[in-house]
Amino acid sequence: xxxxxxxxxxxxxxxxxxxxxxxxxxxxxxxxxxxxxxxxxxxxxxxxxxxxxxxxxxxxxxxxxxxxxxxxxxxxxxxxxxxxxxxxxxxxxxxxxxxxxxxxxxxxxxxxxxxxxxxxxxxxxxxxxxxxxxxxxxxxxxxxxxxxxxxxxxxxxxxxxxxxxxxxxxxxxxxxxxxxxxxxxxxxxxxxxxxxxxxxxxxxxxxxxxxxxxxxxxxxxxxxxxxxxxxxxxxxxxxxxxxxxxxxxxxxxxxxxxxxxxxxxxxxxxxxxxxxxxxxxxxxxxxxxxxxxxxxxxxxxxxxxxxxxxxxxxxxxxxxxxxxxxxxxxxxxxxxxxxxxxxxxxxxxxxxxxxxxxxxxxxxxxxxxxxxxxxxxxxxxxxxxxxxxxxxxxxxxxxxxx
Amino acid sequence: xxxxxxxxxxxxxxxxxxxxxxxxxxxxxxxxxxxxxxxxxxxxxxxxxxxxxxxxxxxxxxxxxxxxxxxxxxxxxxxxxxxxxxxxxxxxxxxxxxxxxxxxxxxxxxxxxxxxxxxxxxxxxxxxxxxxxxxxxxxxxxxxxxxx
Numbered sequence: 425x426x427x428x429x430x431x432x433x434x435x436x437x438x439x440x441x442x443x444x445x446x447x448x449x450x451x452x453x454x455x456x457x458x459x460x461x462x463x464x465x466x467x468x469x470x471x472x473x474x475x476x477x478x479x480x481x482x483x484x485x486x487x488x489x490x491x492x493x494x495x496x497x498x499x500x501x502x503x504x505x506x507x508x509x510x511x512x513x514x515x516x517x518x519x520x521x522x523x524x525x526x527x528x529x530x531x532x533x534x535x536x537x538x539x540x541x542x543x544x545x546x547x548x549x550x551x552x553x554x555x556x557x558x559x560x561x562x563x564x565x566x567x568x569x570x571x572x573x574x575x576x577x578x579x580x581x582x583x584x585x586x587x588x589x590x591x592x593x594x595x596x597x598x599x600x601x602x603x604x605x606x607x608x609x610x611x612x613x614x615x616x617x618x619x620x621x622x623x624x625x626x627x628x629x630x631x632x633x634x635x636x637x638x639x640x641x642x643x644x645x646x647x648x649x650x651x652x653x654x655x656x657x658x659x660x661x662x663x664x665x666x667x668x669x670x671x672x673x674x675x676x677x678x679x680x681x682x683x684x685x686x687x688x689x690x691x692x693x694x695x696x697x698x699x700x701x702x703x704x705x706x707x708x709x710x711x712x713x714x715x716x717x718x719x720x721x722x723x724x725x726x727x728x729x730x731x732x733x734x735x736x737x738x739x740x741x742x743x744x745x746x747x748x749x750x751x752x753x754x755x756x757x758x759x760x761x762x763x764x765x766x767x768x769x770x771x772x773x774x775x776x777x778x779x780x781x782x783x784x785x786x787x788x789x790x791x792x793x794x795x796x797x798x799x800x801x802x803x804x805x806x807x808x809x810x811x812x813x814x815x816x817x818x819x820x821x822x823x824x825x826x
Numbered sequence: 827x828x829x830x831x832x833x834x835x836x837x838x839x840x841x842x843x844x845x846x847x848x849x850x851x852x853x854x855x856x857x858x859x860x861x862x863x864x865x866x867x868x869x870x871x872x873x874x875x876x877x878x879x880x881x882x883x884x885x886x887x888x889x890x891x892x893x894x895x896x897x898x899x900x901x902x903x904x905x906x907x908x909x910x911x912x913x914x915x916x917x918x919x920x921x922x923x924x925x926x927x928x929x930x931x932x933x934x935x936x937x938x939x940x941x942x943x944x945x946x947x948x949x950x951x952x953x954x955x956x957x958x959x960x961x962x963x964x965x966x967x968x969x970x971x972x973x974x
Contacts, residue, residue, distance in 0.1 A: 436931070443927050444920060447839055468895045470863065472902040476932060552894040572897035572921040574928055589920075629891075629919075658891050658919075802859045802870070 425582065433485030437578035444575065445586025454587045457543050457566075458490045459580030460536045460551040462573050464523065465497030465778035466516040469573060474515055476574055477522035480581065486527050491580035492536035493528045494553050495718070495745075496520065498779050499771045500532065506771075512780060526581070532773035533747045534717045535647065537564065545669050548591055550579025554658075555651035555717050555795060561661040563646050565669035567591050570660045590661060596670060597679035598663050600627050604636030605690040611638070613645060614812030615694060617794030620649035622697040624657030626687055633663045633671065633678055641667065644720050651717050652794025701797040701810040704788060708739070708824050709809065711786040712768075712816050713776040713800075715745030716793035721753045723813075724770075728759035730817045736767035737823030741786070742816075744768060745775040768820070777803050790825075792816055828972045834950060836943035838964035839918045840926040842936030845958035846911035848951050848968075849883045851875045856892025857899040857925070866908030884957040885910040886947050890922035900925035904933045912959035914951070914966060915941040940964055 426442055428435040441453065463469055463477055497516050498508045524530065531539040534553050537560060543549055545565030551557050552571040560566045569589040571579060579585045589595055602623055606615070623632050632653075641664070653659040663671035671677040699705075714727070724746065736742050744763065746754075751772050754760045760770060776789070776796060781804040789806040791797055792813045800808040809825065819825055853873055855861075860870040866881035880903075890896065900922070903909040913926065918941045926937040938961025943950070951957060951968055958967040 439931060440924075440928060443931075444924055447918075447923050447927075448920065462895050463898075468858070469898045470902040472863075472905045472932075473898050475905070476898075476901070479932070554894050557894070569920065570894050572894050572924045574897060574901070574932075575924050576894075655893075799859070 431484065433480060433483040434582055436483065437485070437581040440575060440578040441582055441584065441586055445588065448586065448588040450586035450588040452587050453584040454548050454591060455584050456489055456550045456579060457547040458492070458541050458549055459487065459576060460492045460494065460541060460553055460556055461528065461576040461580060462494040462552045463577050464494045464519060464532065465774070466512060466519055467497040467778055467780055469519070471515070473573065474518050477519050480577060481522040481525040485581050487580040488583035489580060490541060491528050492531050492539065492541040493523055494534055495774045495778050496532050498774050500773045502771065507783065508780065531747060534775070538720060539747060539749060548585065550576060550585045552576040554654035557660050558650040558654045558662065559647060561590060562650060562663065562668055570658070596661060597631065598633030598677045599630040599679055600632050601678065601686045602632045602634045603686060603688045604634060605688055606636065606694065608636065608638035612812065614792060616645040616649040617652040617792070618694050618697050618701065619689060620652030621656045621701055621794040621798065622689055622693060623687070624653040624655065624659050627657055627659060629658040629660070631661050631663070632659065633665060633674065635665045635674065637664045637667055639667055644723055647717055648794065652798070655795040655798040698810060701794065702808060703801055704807040704809060706825060707788060709788045709790045709819050710740060711789045711806065712740060712742040712791070712820050713745070713789055713796065714792050714813065714816060716775050716777060716791065716796040718775065719744055719746040719750065721750050724750060724754045724759050725757070727813060728762040730814060731766040731768060732762050734766050734817070734821055736820045739823055740820050742768035742820050743776070744770045746770060746772060748772050776800070790816055790819055829969055830972050831967065831969045834943045834945050834966045834968070836940045836964050836966060838938070838961040839923055839941050840937065840939040841961045842930070842938035843960050843962065844911040844936060844938055845956065846882045846884050848953055848955045848957045849875060849878055849880060849885050850948060850951055850953045851887040852948055853887065854889050854891045855887050857890065857896045857922070858893040861899055861903060863899050863902035863908060864906055866903065880910045881908045882911050884912045884914060884959055886914045886951050888916045888948065890919045894921065896921040897925035897928060901928060901932065904929045904935045909935065909937055912937060913939045914943070914947045914959060915939065916947065917941050940966055
């Protein structure tokens with residue numbers, strides 16, 4: 425493949441993968457079940473990204489394994505009404521066309537694992553998107569390193585990745601114990617991003633093992649906790665004792681001699697961390713943005729129940745980011761009409777972190793996402809407030825911080 | 827003025843030979859949200875080297891961190907002519923290494939990276955020392971002007 429007998433595109437993909445494998449002393453390449461690429465939003469991948477997507481397309485590259493696409497840099501249908509500049513949209517559409525030509529699966533989402541790209545435990549993957557990588561490794565028990573932009577495309581084209589890091593058994597054991605000392609019946613949806621943010625900040629790129637998370641934890645709670653962990657730190661894998669697939673028992677998953685380190689998290693740390701996640705404490709809120717990672721249909725259902733019969737203050741934009749698929753379900757279930765009647769809007773195939781939010785000049789963004797709280801000050805150029813979805817809704821109605 | 831020259835051995839992570847004045851950060855750097863590729867300036871206000879120019883310099887820092895989008899920022903910096911000349915880390919993580927590798931592949935630009943030096947590079951190298959980085963041999967050569 426490297427010699428070019430399979431064509432120039434595969435040769436180029438293999439050159440990238442082989443060189444990375446050489447640096448990290450991989451002994452071989454392994455076949456992957458799927459890939460996921462972040463070579464999608466123009467805001468992030470810029471002109472270099474457009475050129476590289478088009479270069480692969482021009483070489484006739486095709487994804488040889490199912491390869492899902494991360495969010496685009498704008499709502500692909502509503503961009504005109506959202507006042508996205510034509511020049512920006514034109515570059516974004518070049519990326520869309522190139523990715524379509526390669527055969528990328530147009531889910532345009534950071535939650536591919538809720539949209540058909542669902543690996544089995546132990547399967548090897550070539551994924552980027554930090555929040556999806558941590559979910560695939562931790563919750564699904566699949567195996568992927570944190571690939572970066574372009575390398576993720578190479579993995580999808582070649583259908584393989586160099587075998588090092590998290591592909592190997594010996595690198596998947598826990599390195600630090602994190603005890604959650606909060607009674608599980610008191611843990612709410614809004615606590616999970618805070619727990620994730622706290623852990624990421626303290627463990628960096630180590631593999632934490634959590635205790636104190638109940639067995640009935642939801643997929644959405646883990647999605648939102650992991651995303652925060654991978655944003656405040658570089659966590660690619662965590663375990664929850666007795667819950668996640670590779671952590672049947674605590675003793676089996678903690679690496680011997682490494683785990684003297686223990687981190688404790690109680691109600692005091694939860695409160696402190698929540699304050700750290702906010703850059704401001706008071707004042708007017710003009711933008712409420714939820715759906716980072718993309719909202720699931722369950723989260724939309726909960727939000728619709730909170731917004732039923734309510735009216736959002738006229739000075740506030742309330743945007744919910746999700747996928748085309750979830751939008752369709754929300755319409756069928758009647759959630760969309762409730763949400764729209766309240767004055768909020770569902771936007772699709774993009775999010776607040778990868779679209780040019782700074783063009784609107786918002787001052788203060790409120791979110792229920794730990795990942796968004798981490799990145800909004802630099803990427804959206806706003807002050808940020810973190811709160812539960814219940815508090816986001818109350819704030820939206822009141823017009824200032826609830 | 828007197829010149830002192832020292833050579834330190836390490837590991838060549840990404841091939842190539844380049845030199846320039848050093849820019850040293852004791853803090854980890856995320857290229858995404860950390861470097862503006864269109865100007866070459868460090869834009870993360872939490873970094874002590876905030877506002878510094880990286881173009882043509884030898885960037886010295888412990889380790890890369892942050893988003894998986896990182897590598898493309900380095901490629902865009904290369905495309906705009908604002909890339910650092912070379913990089914020295916304590917340990918290079920795959921996202922940064924991938925960025926430098928792909929700069930060679932897509933833009934024919936060598937950004938050698940050397941890590942695991944025998945001496946701590948954050949102490950051995952001062953900002954504005956002239957540093958030559960040989961990624962092929964894993965060697966770093968530091969030249970410092972010294973008042974006699």
